[in-house]
Amino acid sequence: MSYQKPFEKSEYEQRLIKVKQRMEAASFDLLICQDPASMGWLTGFDGWSFYTPQAVLVHLNEATPIWFGRAQDRKSAQITTDIPDNNLIGFSEPLVQHPSKHPFDELCDLVIARGWDSARIGVELDAHYYTARAHQHIVNGLPNATISDNHEIVNWARLVKSEAELVYMREAGRIVTDTMNKAISRLRPGVRQFEVIADVYHRQITGFDNKFGDYTSLCPLIQVGEGTSTPHLTWTDEPLPDSGLVVMEIGAARRHYHAPLTRTMHIGPAPDEIVRLTNVIVEGGNESLAIAKPGVTCEEVEAVWQSVLKRYGYSKESRVGYSIGLNYPPDWGERTASMRPGDTTELQAGMCFHFQSGIWLENFGAAVSEPFVVTENGGERLSDVARELIVIE
Amino acid sequence: MSYQKPFEKSEYEQRLIKVKQRMEAASFDLLICQDPASMGWLTGFDGWSFYTPQAVLVHLNEATPIWFGRAQDRKSAQITTDIPDNNLIGFSEPLVQHPSKHPFDELCDLVIARGWDSARIGVELDAHYYTARAHQHIVNGLPNATISDNHEIVNWARLVKSEAELVYMREAGRIVTDTMNKAISRLRPGVRQFEVIADVYHRQITGFDNKFGDYTSLCPLIQVGEGTSTPHLTWTDEPLPDSGLVVMEIGAARRHYHAPLTRTMHIGPAPDEIVRLTNVIVEGGNESLAIAKPGVTCEEVEAVWQSVLKRYGYSKESRVGYSIGLNYPPDWGERTASMRPGDTTELQAGMCFHFQSGIWLENFGAAVSEPFVVTENGGERLSDVARELIVIE
Numbered sequence: 001m002s003y004q005k006p007f008e009k010s011e012y013e014q015r016l017i018k019v020k021q022r023m024e025a026a027s028f029d030l031l032i033c034q035d036p037a038s039m040g041w042l043t044g045f046d047g048w049s050f051y052t053p054q055a056v057l058v059h060l061n062e063a064t065p066i067w068f069g070r071a072q073d074r075k076s077a078q079i080t081t082d083i084p085d086n087n088l089i090g091f092s093e094p095l096v097q098h099p100s101k102h103p104f105d106e107l108c109d110l111v112i113a114r115g116w117d118s119a120r121i122g123v124e125l126d127a128h129y130y131t132a133r134a135h136q137h138i139v140n141g142l143p144n145a146t147i148s149d150n151h152e153i154v155n156w157a158r159l160v161k162s163e164a165e166l167v168y169m170r171e172a173g174r175i176v177t178d179t180m181n182k183a184i185s186r187l188r189p190g191v192r193q194f195e196v197i198a199d200v201y202h203r204q205i206t207g208f209d210n211k212f213g214d215y216t217s218l219c220p221l222i223q224v225g226e227g228t229s230t231p232h233l234t235w236t237d238e239p240l241p242d243s244g245l246v247v248m249e250i251g252a253a254r255r256h257y258h259a260p261l262t263r264t265m266h267i268g269p270a271p272d273e274i275v276r277l278t279n280v281i282v283e284g285g286n287e288s289l290a291i292a293k294p295g296v297t298c299e300e301v302e303a304v305w306q307s308v309l310k311r312y313g314y315s316k317e318s319r320v321g322y323s324i325g326l327n328y329p330p331d332w333g334e335r336t337a338s339m340r341p342g343d344t345t346e347l348q349a350g351m352c353f354h355f356q357s358g359i360w361l362e363n364f365g366a367a368v369s370e371p372f373v374v375t376e377n378g379g380e381r382l383s384d385v386a387r388e389l390i391v392i393e
Numbered sequence: 394m395s396y397q398k399p400f401e402k403s404e405y406e407q408r409l410i411k412v413k414q415r416m417e418a419a420s421f422d423l424l425i426c427q428d429p430a431s432m433g434w435l436t437g438f439d440g441w442s443f444y445t446p447q448a449v450l451v452h453l454n455e456a457t458p459i460w461f462g463r464a465q466d467r468k469s470a471q472i473t474t475d476i477p478d479n480n481l482i483g484f485s486e487p488l489v490q491h492p493s494k495h496p497f498d499e500l501c502d503l504v505i506a507r508g509w510d511s512a513r514i515g516v517e518l519d520a521h522y523y524t525a526r527a528h529q530h531i532v533n534g535l536p537n538a539t540i541s542d543n544h545e546i547v548n549w550a551r552l553v554k555s556e557a558e559l560v561y562m563r564e565a566g567r568i569v570t571d572t573m574n575k576a577i578s579r580l581r582p583g584v585r586q587f588e589v590i591a592d593v594y595h596r597q598i599t600g601f602d603n604k605f606g607d608y609t610s611l612c613p614l615i616q617v618g619e620g621t622s623t624p625h626l627t628w629t630d631e632p633l634p635d636s637g638l639v640v641m642e643i644g645a646a647r648r649h650y651h652a653p654l655t656r657t658m659h660i661g662p663a664p665d666e667i668v669r670l671t672n673v674i675v676e677g678g679n680e681s682l683a684i685a686k687p688g689v690t691c692e693e694v695e696a697v698w699q700s701v702l703k704r705y706g707y708s709k710e711s712r713v714g715y716s717i718g719l720n721y722p723p724d725w726g727e728r729t730a731s732m733r734p735g736d737t738t739e740l741q742a743g744m745c746f747h748f749q750s751g752i753w754l755e756n757f758g759a760a761v762s763e764p765f766v767v768t769e770n771g772g773e774r775l776s777d778v779a780r781e782l783i784v785i786e
Contacts, residue, residue: 003620004629047625048611051521051724072711072753075623093710094735097728099544125526128444129723132528133519133542149526151492194598194605201594205587210630212587215612218441227396230468232440236397237603317486318465329722330522331444335490342487360465 003079005044006255007164012082015042018157020060029119030111031058031150032138035127036328038154040256043067043083047076050328052096053103053134059116062087068107070096104134108141117142122150128330155336158325160350165257165325166373169352172259173371173382175213175252179203180261180385183220183250187265187392189242193222193235196248204252216251217258217332223247228264228365231358243268245364251332258324258332259382260354262369265390274366277314277359278389281368284308285357285387288320288339289372289379292353298343305339305357314359319343321355324371347374355379396472398437399648400557405475408435411550413453422512423504424451424543425531428520429721431547433649436460436476440469443721445489446496446527452509455480461500463489497527501534510535515543521723548729552716553743558650559766562718562745565652566764566775568606568645572596573654573778576613576643580658580785582635586615586628589641597645609644610651610725616640621657621758624751636661638757644725651717651725652775653747655762658783667759670707670752671782674761677701678750678780681713681732682765682772685746691736698732698750707752712736714748717764740767748772 019042023031033039036050043056043065054069064087067077071090078088089110091103111117123138124130126149139147161169182203186196200220204213223233224240228247240246244267251260264278288305298321305320321339324332332354337345339353351374358367368387372379412435416424426432429443436449436458447462457480460470464483471481482503484496504510516531517523519542532540554562575596579589593613597606616626617633621640633639637660644653657671681698691714698713714732717725725747730738732746744767751760761780765772 002631004631046627047623048614048627048723049625051611051726073623073625075753076626079620079623079626093712094733096712097715097726097731123525125529126524128524129521130525131519131521132516132523132525135525135528136518192603192605194600198595198598201598202591205591205594205628207587210585212585212628212630214627218444219608221441227472230440230466230472232442232466233469233472234439234441234607235598235605237605238395238397319486319489322490330441333444333490338490340487360468 005080006168007044009082011162011164012042012044015157016058016065019058019154022153022157023058023060023122026122026150026153027120028122028150029060030116030121031153032121032123033058033154034130034134035124035154036129037326038124040328041158041326042154043081045077046080046256047073049073049076050129055107068110102134102137104137105141108138111142118144120146122153123147124152125149152335155334158334159323159336160348161325161352161373166350168254168257169259169325169373169382171211171254172252172257175204175207175254176250176259176261177383177385178208179252180248180250180263183248184263184265184390187240187246187267189267190239192237192239193224194237197222197235200250211254214253214256216253217327217329218251221249226363229360229363231360231365240267245274247365247367249367249369256326256328258327259371260324260332260369261371261383261385262356262358262367263385263390264366264368265392267392270389270391274364275389278366278368280309280312280314281357281359281366282387285355285368285370288355289370289381292347292372292374292379293376294347294349294374296347298337298339298345298347299341302339302341316359320357321353324352324354349374349376398473399561400437402475404555404557405435405437408550409451409458412451412547415546415550416451416453416515419515419543419546420513421515421543422453423509423514424546425514425516426451426547427523427527428517428547429522430719431517433721434551434719435547436474438470439473439649440466442466442469443522448500461503495526495530497530498534501531504535511537513539515546516540517545518542545728548727551718551727552729553741554718554745554766555743558718559743561647561650562652562766562775564604564647565645565650568597568600568647569643569652569654570776570778571601572645573641573643573656576641577656577658577783580633580639580660582660583632585630585632586617587630590615590628593643604647607646607649609646610720610722611644614642619756622753622756624753624758633660638667640758640760642760642762649719649721651720652764653717653725653762654764654776654778655749655751655760656778656783657759657761658785660785663782663784667757668782671759671761673702673705673707674750674752674759675780678748678761678763681748682763682774685740685765685767685772686769687740687742687767689740691730691732691738691740692734695732695734709752713750714746717745717747742767742769
């Protein structure tokens with residue numbers, strides 16, 4: 001069947017080389033990757049099958065990765081990846097959510113059958129779907145192996161984006177720009193929250209020029225009034241008020257590459273306090289992105305942000321940015337570099353971040369966040385929506 | 394702020410009583426529940442914050458559950474739950490995705506501060522977001538406790554739905570009916586897959602009579618042509634063909650209660666082979682749901698399904714149904730009762746299932762699945778879309 005893979009085969013070959021170099025440096029023979037983003041980045045594998053145990057295996061001596069998953073999903077791997085058939089391994093159906101057996105029992109059988117039973121194996125100890133139980137079955141099934149946390153080794157390899165990846169990041173940025181502008185245009189007193197969100201979803205998926213959107217790793221978020229003091233509430237049937245604050249955090253995804261964006265709106269004339277807070281956030285973002293150049297560290301960018309806040313008497317404890325890229329629910333962050341004190345990751349051209357400059361106070365909050373890519377000239381924004389408190393007359 | 398909680402306080406009190414009875418029977422003093430569905434079912438807590446470690450704690454001697462999560466999400470718990478403020482515990486922001494520390498270090502501090510350090514603790518060893526690393530921090534932080542798998546103790550308590558829950562299940566059924574009919578009406582040669590999906594999302598969220606839809610735990614799935622031989626592919630920009638098979642699996646969610654539904658369509662005149670397969674699936678579903686009454690076991694229902702398949706020379710290895718209800722991504726299944734050999738769970742009135750009667754062959758597949766509730770008269774369908782191979786002229 002005609003399936004348009006997101007990248008050339010050579011792109012995946014380059015990624016595999018990079019990961020194997022990191023494996024050698026970290027003394028791993030074999031990686032077992034369950035994070036759907038790592039699986040997709042390494043092989044192209046795509047499909048909403050990550051609710052059952054599955055993994056991509058990378059061994060130093062194996063030319064291609066191995067896909068391991070539910071038998072009924074093997075065909076998806078055949079369609080979406082270039083992995084040869086003999087490295088597409090489906091596990092037995094009765095193992096799905098079995099009270100005592102686990103699909104990874106068969107993964108252990110596979111590792112042993114390949115002669116890797118005493119390998120130095122790196123697992124993703126903190127990946128969202130790598131459960132404590134899954135790990136127990138790996139540890140019990142491979143008693144001769146040396147099994148340890150690979151500390152997000154593939155996530156770190158994903159950090160600097162290739163030119164081909166940046167194309168998708170910029171396209172996602174364009175979709176999120178259109179989607180946020182659409183959402184803003186829908187905000188009127190009496191319109192119900194879910195009506196705005198229904199349009200957001202439609203716009204996210206429609207994309208532009210047949211460059212459709214994928215599902216995003218977080219759902220669209222909307223907070224109204226006092227709800228703006230916390231960031232992760234979702235929509236209700238409440239009509240928008242005649243006057244009040246609205247914060248929306250929305251993403252868009254092109255071939256699962258994400259551009260997230262937050263904007264703060266006020267229906268009716270805005271109180272000075274909120275205008276002032278939003279202006280500080282915008283100024284903090286501008287100054288921070290201006291220095292986000294190769295060689296600068298993540299914590300140095302955060303320090304610029306804090307200095308702007310301090311100038312005006314504000315503070316924010318949570319990190320002000322994190323790396324983004326290819327991802328699957330429940331998070332579009334890559335769980336690697338964060339803009340916060342102590343993170344000495346040096347920026348490189350091609351790294352992408354969500355500069356999440358939200359401030360949540362006791363009774364309200366505001367955020368004006370941007371997805372950006374690191375360039376020689378500083379952070380280049382991937383989206384283009386008015387950077388100010390947007391007042392809905 | 395005005396937030397419409399999905400249930401009365403008394404409903405949550407009843408749930409807590411039920412869970413504590415199960416805890417006593419299983420010899421647990423304390424449960425640590427990270428599954429967002431368990432957290433929501435026990436307390437009403439809602440918000441897309443499950444990408445960071447969080448939990449609801451239930452102790453036999455504590456009148457209310459304890460919510461533990463990221464400090465910035467504490468306000469969400471204040472808004473969406475009835476938990477008193479002193480049982481809403483926010484963890485320190487620097488712990489988010491920290492390379493050596495973990496939010497559950499502070500959860501262990503909390504357990505110790507409450508005097509529960511030598512408790513018999515049940516954890517959700519196989520919940521999607523309970524990572525191997527999270528578990529290590531619990532085990533290391535509570536050396537005097539007895540920590541073991543609670544074997545989905547809360548999921549099992551969720552299995553039989555209350556009348557108040559069934560209201561949402563039926564509303565979700567109505568939304569998914571409307572959504573699938575909308576999707577079917579969009580299927581025409583040349584229409585691109587993503588255009589259908591954009592409308593699906595819009596319809597899912599719009600609901601009816603201001604009874605809006607929530608995000609569903611699986612995204613809408615669409616497979617076309619050979620892609621129908623595997624169940625979890627997502628949409629592309631491919632135009633629908635002049636003639637060919639389309640399978641769609643779509644859910645709808647009311648206050649996170651799910652009704653999933655699958656239908657098989659053929660654009661243009663359908664080959665006899667596909668008509669025949671679909672008829673068998675429908676007949677198998679009819680006969681199975683007819684006997685799905687209280688006292689019948691899950692495996693007995695599956696046996697009826699298999700007998701119909703056998704009558705016509707087909708077989709299907711994967712389970713043909715699983716319990717559904719309140720859920721969050723990545724799965725709307727409850728990970729408890731499954732309709733498959735060996736599952737001797739006795740049906741009770743109020744249990745809800747997704748009868749997933751799909752058959753995936755080498756080069757194509759078909760499915761006509763139903764969400765249903767167990768009643769004295771058999772399985773009552775929650776949705777009402779034509780049960781046949783739907784031919785698009």
